[in-house]
Amino acid sequence: DLVTGYLEKFPPKISELTFTNLFAWRHRYEFEHAEFKHHLIIRSKNKFYPPVGKEPEKIIREIFEKNKKIKFVRIDEKTAHKLIDDFSVEEQRDMNDYVYEIKKLRELKGSDYEEKRNLINQFEKNNPDVCALSKHTVEEFFHLQRRWCDIRNCQENEGLLSENRAIIQTLKNIDQLNISGICIRVDNEIQGFAIGERLNDDTYVEHFEKGNTEYTGIYQYLLREFAKFIPEKFRYLNREQDLGIPGIRKAKKSYNPAYMVKKYLITE
Structure with a gap:
């Protein structure tokens, strides 16, 4: 399977990028996927998830060249930092x-x-x-x-x-x-x-x-x-994540996380 193959080859840091998650929530988020220049592209309605492959930031740049109005969501910190000089980069705290x-x-x-x-x-x-x-x-x-x-x-x-x-x-x-x-x-x-x-x-x-x-x-x-x-x-x-829900945030903080996986919204 295309999705499983990419996720095994490029193991994710963010929780959204598992086959189970994409499968289980497909009705809510209307996930679609395709292969583009040796990367897995996942779209949810009018938003794109992090491209899965060797150079996600390069693919993000190319897609923005074709369409300036789109959004990339749940982008990991490493990729976001490579884009910060050329795009709007905003932390999605509720999704960390x-x-x-x-x-x-x-x-x-x-x-x-x-x-x-x-x-x-x-x-x-x-x-x-x-x-x-x-x-x-x-x-x-x-x-x-x-x-x-x-x-x-x-x-x-x-x-x-x-x-x-x-x-x-x-x-x-x-x-x-x-x-x-x-x-x-x-x-x-x-x-x-x-x-x-x-x-x-x-x-x-x-x-x-x-x-x-x-x-x-x-x-x-x-x-x-x-x-x-x-x-x-x-x-x-x-x-x-805690989805910004106060009770969930309090409960998850109370277990003293070792670290947070930060995620970012990228727009033109």
């Missing part, structure tokens, strides 16, 4: 990815994580079991996702509705997508799950994380167990 050291998420040592450990201790009183995403457990994932959406009235929120569709698309195609994940069972019923995949040689990316908030500490427990589940060869976990 949070990247953590997996070892720290597994261990949660020190005073910074004391509250997380306390919440995990509370949740462990429910005697949870950790299970793996597979074709045998996927129907239970669907069940939890439906419940989660019913509680939050996803039908009335375009963002949640699109995310729900993306999760369903991902779960329906687990055999075709290069994803893995865990689930958390309490009393033999799934109450939380996390799904991710390899992003690049040293980084794993978490695409989706859902939990039943009737259980205090479930999200803290889920993240720790997901970090334990990730293969040892990966050093970092990219937990994607």
